[in-house]
Structures are given as structure tokens and as C-alpha cells.
Amino acid sequence: AQSVAQPEDQVNVAEGNPLTVKCTYSVSGNPYLFWYVQYPNRGLQFLLKYITGDNLVKGSYGFEAEFNKSQTSFHLKKPSALVSDSALYFCAVIGAGTASKLTFGTGTRLQVTL
Amino acid sequence: DGGITQSPKYLFRKEGQNVTLSCEQNLNHDAMYWYRQDPGQGLRLIYYSQIVNDFQKGDIAEGYSVSREKKESFPLTVTSAQKNPTAFYLCASGQSSGANVLTFGAGSRLTVL
Numbered sequence: 184a185q186s187v188a189q190p191e192d193q194v195n196v197a198e199g200n201p202l203t204v205k206c207t208y209s210v211s212g213n214p215y216l217f218w219y220v221q222y223p224n225r226g227l228q229f230l231l232k233y234i235t236g237d238n239l240v241k242g243s244y245g246f247e248a249e250f251n252k253s254q255t256s257f258h259l260k261k262p263s264a265l266v267s268d269s270a271l272y273f274c275a276v277i278g279a280g281t282a283s284k285l286t287f288g289t290g291t292r293l294q295v296t297l
Numbered sequence: 298d299g300g301i302t303q304s305p306k307y308l309f310r311k312e313g314q315n316v317t318l319s320c321e322q323n324l325n326h327d328a329m330y331w332y333r334q335d336p337g338q339g340l341r342l343i344y345y346s347q348i349v350n351d352f353q354k355g356d357i358a359e360g361y362s363v364s365r366e367k368k369e370s371f372p373l374t375v376t377s378a379q380k381n382p383t384a385f386y387l388c389a390s391g392q393s394s395g396a397n398v399l400t401f402g403a404g405s406r407l408t409v410l
Binding site for chain 2 (some may be wrong): 192211215217219224225226227229232234249273277278284285287288290
């Protein structure tokens with residue numbers, strides 16, 4: 184069975200500082216990995232995905248994520264956080280070529296303060 | 298604008314009542330999904346459909362029912378058999394491949410009184 188772990192319920196960062204939101208996964212075979220963001224009382228918005236190729240994936244709003252196969256991780260990063268980045272972030276995984284459906288983590292709340 | 302429309306945004310239900318949440322998409326996506334979101338539990342898959350007139354149970358289908366009579370529409374009925382229906386419900390759509398990106402609606406918040 185596939186699974187995703189987001190070990191931090193909340194991450195607090197000062198504006199202008201770099202941020203990291205952690206994600207580790209478990210899946211049979213190769214993974215497809217995704218990050219989504221949710222603002223209050225809204226649906227999820229796609230940020231970025233890893234399918235294959237370059238381990239560093241760049242996405243929307245200046246976010247990027249690094250795929251690390253040996254550590255089964257896909258941490259979300261941004262060099263300089265903005266207050267407007269404050270939201271709930273979800274990591275998701277699906278096994279490549281499987282019939283399974285996308286599995287989401289429990290989410291990490293990012294709080295960026297001035 | 299292309300997207301997914303969920304209605305109603307807020308819904309209150311008395312115990313014992315069935316309620317139906319609407320989900321319509323104009324993205325020409327083959328697959329549609331219903332998720333339930335509870336604090337601290339992430340998103341859990343209720344039902345999904347990859348083609349018209351066909352759907353499959355997700356991880357927490359008990360107490361829910363769906364239909365897929367049109368490609369654009371995938372309504373979810375929360376029945377009286379669902380023991381704890383108060384939650385935020387999200388509908389999503391995408392193409393039927395593993396790497397597909399899902400587009401989400403804005404959600405429907407159901408509260409049981």
C-alpha cells in the first residue's frame with residue numbers, strides 16, 4: 184500500500200527566510216509525487232509534480248521540491264517566504280503504472296509572519 | 298472560465314436526512330473524484346469515476362452514494378447511514394492517468410445539526 188507522511192503539523196517561518204515543508208512517501212515501484220496548496224475554505228491548487236527526470240522540480244509561486252529516492256522524500260522549498268504563502272500544504276503520491284489512486288498526506292500548515 | 302463548480306457551499310442537515318452535493322466540471326476531464334476532508338486527517342477518497350456510467354468505491358464509501366450519468370456531473374449523496382457526516386467535501390477532476398494533475402472545486406461544508 185502507498186502512503187505519505189508529513190511529519191510537521193505546522194511550520195513557522197519569518198517573511199524573507201527560506202522555508203521547507205517535509206514529505207516522505209512509501210510506494211511500490213517508481214512514484215509520481217505532487218504538492219498542492221489549500222487556502223482557507225477553498226479547494227486545493229496544484230503547485231508542482233515530479234514524474235521523472237531532474238530531481239529538482241520548479242513550480243508555481245516560486246516553490247520548488249527535491250526528489251530524493253534514497254531517502255524517499257519530496258520536500259517542498261522556497262528561498263524566501265512571503266506572508267501570502269501562509270496556507271495548508273499537502274503532499275501526494277501515486278505509484279507509477281499502478282491502478283491505485285492518489286494518496287494524500289495529512290497536510291502541513293505554513294505560517295509566515297512579519 | 299473552465300473549472301469545477303460545487304454547490305451548495307454550505308449545507309446544514311438534520312440527522313436522518315439524505316443530502317446531495319453537486320459537482321459540475323467543464324474541463325472535459327474523464328475522471329472525477331469525491332474527497333472528504335477532516336482536520337488532521339488530510340483528504341480521504343470517497344468515490345471516483347473514470348468514465349460515464351461507471352464508478353468505484355474509495356477508502357471511505359460507506360454511507361455515501363454517487364452517480365455519473367453525464368461526463369460533466371458527479372453528484373454525491375450523503376445518506377442517513379453515514380454516521381459522522383459533518384465535514385468539508387471536495388470534488389476534483391482530471392484525466393485518467395496516474396500522472397494527471399487534479400483540479401479541485403471550492404468545496405462544500407456539510408454540518409449535521
